[in-house]
Amino acid sequence: xxxxxxxxxxxxxxxxxxxxxxxxxxxxxxxxxxxxxxxxxxxxxxxxxxxxxxxxxxxxxxxxxxxxxxxxxxxxxxxxxxxxxxxxxxxxxxxxxxxxxxxxxxxxxxxxxxxxxxxxxxxxxxxxxxxxxxxxxxxxxxxxxxxxxxxxxxxxxxxxxxxxxxxxxxxxxxxxxxxxxxxxxxxxxxxxxxxxxxxxxxxxxxxxxxxxxxxxxxxxxxxxxxxxxxxxxxxxxxxxxxxxxxxxxxxxxxxxxxxxxxxxxxxxxxxxxxxxxxxxxxxxxxxxxxx
Numbered sequence: 001x002x003x004x005x006x007x008x009x010x011x012x013x014x015x016x017x018x019x020x021x022x023x024x025x026x027x028x029x030x031x032x033x034x035x036x037x038x039x040x041x042x043x044x045x046x047x048x049x050x051x052x053x054x055x056x057x058x059x060x061x062x063x064x065x066x067x068x069x070x071x072x073x074x075x076x077x078x079x080x081x082x083x084x085x086x087x088x089x090x091x092x093x094x095x096x097x098x099x100x101x102x103x104x105x106x107x108x109x110x111x112x113x114x115x116x117x118x119x120x121x122x123x124x125x126x127x128x129x130x131x132x133x134x135x136x137x138x139x140x141x142x143x144x145x146x147x148x149x150x151x152x153x154x155x156x157x158x159x160x161x162x163x164x165x166x167x168x169x170x171x172x173x174x175x176x177x178x179x180x181x182x183x184x185x186x187x188x189x190x191x192x193x194x195x196x197x198x199x200x201x202x203x204x205x206x207x208x209x210x211x212x213x214x215x216x217x218x219x220x221x222x223x224x225x226x227x228x229x230x231x232x233x234x235x236x237x238x239x240x241x242x243x244x245x246x247x248x249x250x251x252x253x254x255x256x257x258x259x260x261x262x263x264x265x266x267x268x269x270x271x272x273x274x275x276x277x278x279x280x281x282x283x284x285x286x287x288x289x290x291x
Contacts (some may be wrong), residue, residue: 003196004058005224006089011056013222015041022076036075044074054164061092078140080190084224087193111138115251119143123278125263126244131139132191132256142183142274145264145281151289161204165212175233177243185218186225190255191273193224227258238280240272256269 016035020027025040036044042052055063055071068089072082072083111119111129119127119140126146129138136150136158144151150163150173164177166185174180192201202252208215227248235241244262251257266271 003088003092004060005062006054006057006193006196006286007092007218009227010084010088010222011071011075014077014081015124020227038268045070047071058092060089060188063089072275080186083191083226084193087190091193112253122261124274125261126260126274127259128259129251129259130160131254132195132198133204134159134188136160137257140227141243141281144276145238145277145284146234146236150242159204160184160209161215165208165215172235172237180232181214182218182223183225183227185215185221186223190220190224190226191218195256227260232262236273236277239277242270243268244270244274 013235015038018035018036020031023036023040023044025036025044038053038056039049042049045067046051047070052071054223055067065086068085072085075081079083084163105156111160115129115138119129119138121143122140126141126143126179128136128143128147130136134228136147139147139151147158149169150160151158159186164174164181170180171177188205190199190206197203204220209219227246229245231245233241233243242264244264246262247262249259251259264274
């Protein structure tokens with residue numbers, strides 16, 4: 001991933017998204033530009049047109065925090081987009097990708113025993129851990145049952161993005177598949193901005209771009225987001241439709257890895273179905289040897 005190209009495409013797509021009305025600028029007659037002109041962004045950010053044009057060409061190395069904050073305000077970036085712009089600026093050190101030592105993509109190792117114990121202690125919620133490459137690397141018992149369509153029979157590292165775009169079962173599991181697809185790509189785009197030389201992310205993007213037209217189209221939009229918290233609908237093959245809220249917590253001992261906890265509103269039909277799934281999981285679990 002070339003950083004200058006990333007910066008250029010990101011700033012252009014954000015500029016095209018802001019209408020003159022939204023920016024408080026008179027559109028004027030015979031306007032042919034989609035969104036704002038570069039000169040209008042420069043005016044709003046308080047920088048020269050030449051300097052903003054330089055930034056939009058990808059030459060963002062050395063830009064001050066004050067300038068980046070001003071550009072963010074002019075382009076009406078949200079928190080995730082502003083953080084992404086800062087990440088792009090931090091990585092714009094003038095070293096081309098071809099000349100940089102690439103960080104190897106390593107297969108996720110087994111989770112720490114203490115992490116597995118912590119996950120096992122969560123019994124009334126779906127709890128899973130994913131890394132920055134969208135690999136599902138650990139889960140509690142209910143998490144294993146809930147994500148059984150993604151995990152499958154084992155023998156491979158389950159990956160949220162590959163499941164989303166390459167497995168037909170995803171469209172049944174995610175009734176709001178288009179929304180999930182957009183979210184998935186936006187999260188990967190944010191991760192790629194934080195570490196553009198992570199070969200695991202590069203390989204994942206390359207594979208999905210080759211194999212999925214939808215992924216390729218969404219990737220070109222340059223949208224970014226953080227997961228954080230929210231509500232999602234699922235259709236589980238065992239218990240049917242459930243609506244769950246989620247919280248994402250960073251694991252400070254494992255940079256790039258996050259703990260996702262899904263719960264249902266107490267007393268709701270989804271909470272009852274989650275309890276049914278937990279019972280089914282307990283009954284389906286292989287018997288443990290005594291002692």
